[in-house]
Amino acid sequence: MDAILLVEQALNGLQFGLMLFLLAAGLTLVFGIMDMINLAHGSLYMVGAYLAATVATATGSFLVGAAAAVVGTAVVGMLLEVTLLRRLYKRDHLHQVLATFGLLLMANEAVRMIWGPEALSLPMPEALAGPVEIGGLVYPAFRLMIIAVGIVVAVLLYVLVAHTRLGMLVRAGASNREMARAMGVRVSTVFTLVFGIGAALCAVAGAMLGPLLAVQVGMGESILILAFVVIVIGGIGSVRGAFVGAVLVGMVDTFGRTLLPMSLRAVLPPQIAGNLGPALASILIYVLMAGVLFWRPQGLFPARG
Amino acid sequence: MIKKAVAAASMAMATVAVQAADQIRIGFMSTLSGPSAALGIDIRDAFNLVVKRNGGKLGGLPAEIIVVDDQMKPDTGKQATERLLKKDRVDVITGIVFSNVMLAVAPSIFENETFLVSANAGPTAYSGEGCNPFFFAASWQNDGQHEAAGHFSTTKGYKSVVLLAPNYPAGKDALTGFKRMYKGEVIDEIYTKLGQLDFAAELAQVRAAKPQAVYIFQPGGMGINFIKQWVAAGLNKQIPLIAPGFSADEDVIKAVGEPMVGMYNTAQWAHDLGNAENRKFVAEFQKEYGRLPTVYASQGYDTAQLIDAAVRDAKGKIEDRAVFGKALTTAKFNSVRGEFKLNVNHMPIQNYYLRQIWKDPSGRITNKLVSTVLTNHPDAYASACKMKPW
Numbered sequence: 001m002d003a004i005l006l007v008e009q010a011l012n013g014l015q016f017g018l019m020l021f022l023l024a025a026g027l028t029l030v031f032g033i034m035d036m037i038n039l040a041h042g043s044l045y046m047v048g049a050y051l052a053a054t055v056a057t058a059t060g061s062f063l064v065g066a067a068a069a070v071v072g073t074a075v076v077g078m079l080l081e082v083t084l085l086r087r088l089y090k091r092d093h094l095h096q097v098l099a100t101f102g103l104l105l106m107a108n109e110a111v112r113m114i115w116g117p118e119a120l121s122l123p124m125p126e127a128l129a130g131p132v133e134i135g136g137l138v139y140p141a142f143r144l145m146i147i148a149v150g151i152v153v154a155v156l157l158y159v160l161v162a163h164t165r166l167g168m169l170v171r172a173g174a175s176n177r178e179m180a181r182a183m184g185v186r187v188s189t190v191f192t193l194v195f196g197i198g199a200a201l202c203a204v205a206g207a208m209l210g211p212l213l214a215v216q217v218g219m220g221e222s223i224l225i226l227a228f229v230v231i232v233i234g235g236i237g238s239v240r241g242a243f244v245g246a247v248l249v250g251m252v253d254t255f256g257r258t259l260l261p262m263s264l265r266a267v268l269p270p271q272i273a274g275n276l277g278p279a280l281a282s283i284l285i286y287v288l289m290a291g292v293l294f295w296r297p298q299g300l301f302p303a304r305g
Numbered sequence: 306m307i308k309k310a311v312a313a314a315s316m317a318m319a320t321v322a323v324q325a326a327d328q329i330r331i332g333f334m335s336t337l338s339g340p341s342a343a344l345g346i347d348i349r350d351a352f353n354l355v356v357k358r359n360g361g362k363l364g365g366l367p368a369e370i371i372v373v374d375d376q377m378k379p380d381t382g383k384q385a386t387e388r389l390l391k392k393d394r395v396d397v398i399t400g401i402v403f404s405n406v407m408l409a410v411a412p413s414i415f416e417n418e419t420f421l422v423s424a425n426a427g428p429t430a431y432s433g434e435g436c437n438p439f440f441f442a443a444s445w446q447n448d449g450q451h452e453a454a455g456h457f458s459t460t461k462g463y464k465s466v467v468l469l470a471p472n473y474p475a476g477k478d479a480l481t482g483f484k485r486m487y488k489g490e491v492i493d494e495i496y497t498k499l500g501q502l503d504f505a506a507e508l509a510q511v512r513a514a515k516p517q518a519v520y521i522f523q524p525g526g527m528g529i530n531f532i533k534q535w536v537a538a539g540l541n542k543q544i545p546l547i548a549p550g551f552s553a554d555e556d557v558i559k560a561v562g563e564p565m566v567g568m569y570n571t572a573q574w575a576h577d578l579g580n581a582e583n584r585k586f587v588a589e590f591q592k593e594y595g596r597l598p599t600v601y602a603s604q605g606y607d608t609a610q611l612i613d614a615a616v617r618d619a620k621g622k623i624e625d626r627a628v629f630g631k632a633l634t635t636a637k638f639n640s641v642r643g644e645f646k647l648n649v650n651h652m653p654i655q656n657y658y659l660r661q662i663w664k665d666p667s668g669r670i671t672n673k674l675v676s677t678v679l680t681n682h683p684d685a686y687a688s689a690c691k692m693k694p695w
Contacts, residue, residue, distance in 0.1 A: 005513040012505040117338035117374070118346075119526060121560060124537070131539030138512070140537040143505065212534070213502040214340040214526050254506045261495075278472045278496045 004137050009254055015143050017250020018150025022205035023223060024230040024242040025157060026198020032237020032303050033173040034089050034191055039100040040080075041202065041227065042220025043107035048073040048203025049215045050115055053122040062125040066207035070200045077199025081192050089191075104221070112217050122210030146208045153204060154243055160197075161239050170194060174237040174303045229285055233292045235299025244300055249285050256284035325621030326396070329366040331612070332389035334382060334410075335400035335424075337374040340502065340526020343556040344402045345374070348424045348605035350594055351586075352400070355609035358589070363609065364616020366623070371395065377402070377500070379409035386410040390417045396623050397422055399608055402601075403524075404428045404447065404475035405499065415439045418626055420633065424608040425601065427652055429478045433689035436650040441633050443608040445573055446652040446684035447475050448482025450549035453571035453657035453678040454520060455486035458547060461569075463518040465490040467511050469531075470522040472496035479522035479549070485685065492516050497523075502530045508538050518545045521552060528552035529560045536564040550574070550672075553662060554599040558670055566670060568662045573655050574603040574642040575674040582639035597671060603641050614638040630695035644681070650690035654683045 027041050048069045056065025084103070088096045128142040161167040169190050172180040181187050206215075213219070230249050234241025261277025268276065292299065333352065335345030349372060356368050371393050375382035382401070389395045390413065397420045401407045404426040414421045415437050427442040427449075458466060468483060468491060470476035480494055492514050495507050511519055519540075523531045528551065535541055541564050550572025558565055576587050576597055586606050590598040598606075614636035616623055623629045634647060648654050657679040660672040 002513065005509055008509040008512075009506060012509060015505070016503070112338075118342045119340040121529075124533075129537060131537065133539075138539045140505075140534070140539075142537060212530070214530065216339050216526075218339070257506045258510050274494060274496065278498065282498060 007137055008139060009258060011139060013251035013254035014247060015147050016254060017247035018147060019205050019209055020226055020230050020249055021154060021243050021246035022201045023227040024246050025239055026201045027227050028231040028237055028242045029194050030198055033170060033194060036089055037093050037096045039097060040103040040107060042224030043104050044073055044077055044199045044202040045206045046111060046220040047076055048206030049210045050111060052207035052210055053120040053215045056122055069203040069207045073203035074196040074200040078192050078196040081195040108217050119214040119216035122215050124211040149208060157239060229289050233289055233299060235302040237303030238301040241299055241301035252285050252288050256281040326366060326623050328369060329363055329616060329623055330369045330393060330395040332393060332395035332398040333370050333372045333400040334375050334385050334398060336377045336402045338376050341377055344525050344601050347599045347602040348400055351590060351598060351602035351605035352609045354589060354593060355606060355613060363613045366616055366621050375406050379406050382406040382410045386413060390419060397612060399424050401426055405473045408474055422608055422612060424604045426475060428474050429686060432650050432652055432684055433686035436690035436692045438630060438692055438695060441651045442653060443611045444604040447478035448684060449657060450571050451479045451482030451522060452486045454547055454549055455483040457571055457659055457678050458518060459488045463489055465492050465516045466518050466520055467493045467514050467516040468520050469495045469497060469507060471499040471527060473499040476522060483520055501527060504531050504534050508534060508540060512540060518547055520547045522549055524551045529557050532557060532561050550600045555597050556599055562670060565662045566664055570660050571657055571678055572600045572660060573657050574600050575658055575660050575672055577674050578643060580643050583641040586641045607640050610638040611636055627695055634695055648683050648687045650687045652684050654681055656680050657682055
């Protein structure tokens, strides 16, 4: 395995990890601050992708599509919080899981009714459709842009959480909700805002991944599972944990898929290696999660002391 | 009392079974949602074309087509099949696109002694020792298109290849088929997850392996994404990409466009095959649906033709399994692919063609027929099939 391939795979892992982070960040904040399990988080990602695809196709501009998706999904998220999810905070987790699972099913059917069962395609911006060459490495321009967007959003989020008043309230809420409330924090407004931010992050991920994957009903479910893995690894409620966890999962998945079958082939007969390689590679991130749960049950960066 | 009545009724049914049925019920289960929906939709639309032309009849019997979506999921398919068999009591099940769905639902169809006429998947599991009198493929045995591609890659002089396929039964069949006829070096075989849509890691691996050509079997939405990302990574300018007809047909061309021009692929059918039935099919399909048919559509059309001919030959006695089974085995119809007959394992013996994507004089990007790769080609498993003919 040469250096260029290693760098290319590292970029792939980073790109995947950063997109997971966008989803996990919202999920971990909602889970950590409001103690709320939101299974419909993936649906916001789906809504974001559909909005981006629709607006981008109608206007012919990917940028306009992405912007509309972010704003639209944030509004949908906040409306959802104000009308429905707010009532669930005090209920136990089982009720939350049931209600948000119902929401997820309804979202899927609603999308099917509005946009039809076939997958939509979200066209890549023309300028970024080809590859770029950086010192021997040929890499798709669009994926580089995704990495850049992911990093910028991560930095913005860090600044927001660590250096603003809203961030202080969020952190206070995450580490001790009751105390924050006792100190006079208007928790309900903070919650609505946090929910809107989470939804907007979902939409960013949806718009970025739309051209690479497919905009389809149920697209949120598989990625939601990975987002949960990320926040369990990173520590629930911690944005920093979500970042580290997401990049870790992205790297392990990418390198596992390529290195594992390769190294198995070196020691096993090809037939067995061929069967075992992909099977093992696909469970690798869950092995990682199990390992973290075993040695550090609170995750790598627990939000509560 | 009720039990007795039911018993009497079923005895009465058994005695009338030798008479012609008054209608034929077809369970059409296919993949009609998600990234691979285009496949099922093309099969369905072409199937309906035949039914519609016949005035809603197949082989002279009024046809009731019950369409259900398996969502490409074996468990969803299983539930839908139970409903088709037990509640709707269909005579024939068809339309299944994906082998993993087929392998999950076929055992209960066979157990129920219902005919399964495949419009697409022709898994190896039902080709050799596991062949079944209730299974018929109007499409191909899973290895077929890939054998042709392997043969073509050898004659084209590619010394080394990397192979990619999803990790599921048809993916394994595909690479087995390719390797059976390919004489050069296989540098690497990469199995991806079924339904995988992001191929960044695999593309990096392919680039590093530096093969002379790459062969992919990625049906439906997977193929669209693979080829799009192949182009975005600049690989289309470095390595020739070869595919079976599935991954280089109208659905993929529509999504990818220009960069696919020049790509070779192999299939048992091409829209510009010169026989009269095919010209009629392509013209009618275009008129009805406003798009060129894919290889999937051609299979849906032939599946309907096969059932139509068999019902006619059986004189409508479709409830008599032996009569209908024999009729399906020997049915003669004008296949859009030219000559077509079924082997002892009910898998087709047929030609496979080389096609190349080009820009036709009107500027439309589509496939053109290049040459015949394999003539009257039987599958490699038929000799292991010991089934008693109907």
